[in-house]
Amino acid sequence: MALFDKFKSGLQKTRQVLNTDVRDLFRAGTILDEEMLEEFEGRLIRSDMGVEAADEIVAELRKKFLGRTVDPPAVAETVNAKLRDLLTGSAGTGTGLAEPAGVEEENPDPLARLTVNPLGPTVVLVSGVNGVGKTTSIAKLAKLLTDAGRTVVLAAGDTFRAAAVEQLTTWAGRIGCEIVTGEMNSDPASVAHRGAVRAKELGADVLILDTAGRLQTQTNLMNELAKIRRVVGKQIEGAPHESLLVIDATTGQNGLSQAEKFSEAAGCTGILLSKLDGSAKGGVVIPIRRRMNIPVKFVGLGEGLDDLAVFEPAKFVRALEI
The missing domain is CATH 3.40.50.300 (P-loop containing nucleotide triphosphate hydrolases)
Structure with missing residues (x-):
């Protein structure tokens, strides 16, 4: 199995949770409300992302979509973008160095x-x-x-x-x-x-x-x-x-x-x-x-x-x- 496939396999539980949650909670044509956001936040926390990260992801969804008609692909992309920000930004790394989300090496040293x-x-x-x-x-x-x-x-x-x-x-x-x-x-x-x-x-x-x-x-x-x-x-x-x-x-x-x-x-x-x-x-x-x-x-x-x-x-x- 290729290294990326092993990596993807190792994350399958979290990925499946996110996919299921977005599909089940954010249905096309419904209005995004606080109840949906609170339920999604609880599921994020149960996926081991932690309260702070879940708060930030939900806050981003609230800012962009609260009270609007749900567009599932847009919700998914917002969650993905926030994950990239949480993981690759300099805040909280202790190094003072950001790690660009777009940089990948086949065999990094x-x-x-x-x-x-x-x-x-x-x-x-x-x-x-x-x-x-x-x-x-x-x-x-x-x-x-x-x-x-x-x-x-x-x-x-x-x-x-x-x-x-x-x-x-x-x-x-x-x-x-x-x-x-x-x-x-x-x-x-x-x-x-x-x-x-x-x-x-x-x-x-x-x-x-x-x-x-x-x-x-x-x-x-x-x-x-x-x-x-x-x-x-x-x-x-x-x-x-x-x-x-x-x-x-x-x-x-x-x-x-x-x-x-x-x-x-x-x-x-x-x-x-x-x-x-x-x-x-x-x-x-x-x-x-x-x-x-x-x-x-x-x-x-x-x-x-x-x-x-x-x-x-x-x-x-x-x-x-x-």
């Missing part, structure tokens, strides 16, 4: 989505709450970068779970990248330190640091993240250059609320949205972008090693259009 260390290597710290698919997402990111011609070193910093280290080691073997590991229950910062040393020795392009899953309430583990950042910063200037937070798309608004607080503690610069497949409500991408003030940079589109894509707002909107 994954390194271009990261804050790159021009002196090398670029250090990417990856964190997240328990069970979001963090270790698998790291392997997918390593594969994506390797396929793009970059040399990657992995540091298995989740020293509290033998399964995580074993899994990442297996993935590294399949990808063909080097991995640095530590003893069980050893200091994760020491693994990060050795990973930084090894990445410099090899002249690697990217060092990806895995970390243990944790909750934002676990102060000791949050302090551990801070220590990892300090340690790698002493080895490689400016490191970590990117701090990616993995969020499970299937958890919807509940996961977003938890991850929002987690992100503040971890100093995250970007989102890797995992499990954006047919079981997810893809609309959650929009409140993530709005509320967390950091951009979605990568999306997981399936369980395979190749099922990670650079997040392109233009492609997302095209796959979601009604």
Whole structure:
């Protein structure tokens, strides 16, 4: 299946909801009233778009069409245009940079989505709450970068779970990248330190640091993240250059609320949205972008090693259009 088809498949639940809602609620020849708008807003919220985004979409429909005869294609185009605006405008991205909805690349460079260390290597710290698919997402990111011609070193910093280290080691073997590991229950910062040393020795392009899953309430583990950042910063200037937070798309608004607080503690610069497949409500991408003030940079589109894509707002909107 082509990448765009996987992307479209991952958004099918949200797209079907939008199509059904517009068709059922906004019938040609009827007069658009507040009752229709309130019902539509409720359905948008249930698609995981969040209250703020739903409010803005409905406000646009109210401004253009309230009290007028419904023209379904015009309503659909207004919803699509507002989605593009919400997803690609500079407001709420935290970067101050707009991402044009009309720009799409067939095979975008994954390194271009990261804050790159021009002196090398670029250090990417990856964190997240328990069970979001963090270790698998790291392997997918390593594969994506390797396929793009970059040399990657992995540091298995989740020293509290033998399964995580074993899994990442297996993935590294399949990808063909080097991995640095530590003893069980050893200091994760020491693994990060050795990973930084090894990445410099090899002249690697990217060092990806895995970390243990944790909750934002676990102060000791949050302090551990801070220590990892300090340690790698002493080895490689400016490191970590990117701090990616993995969020499970299937958890919807509940996961977003938890991850929002987690992100503040971890100093995250970007989102890797995992499990954006047919079981997810893809609309959650929009409140993530709005509320967390950091951009979605990568999306997981399936369980395979190749099922990670650079997040392109233009492609997302095209796959979601009604």
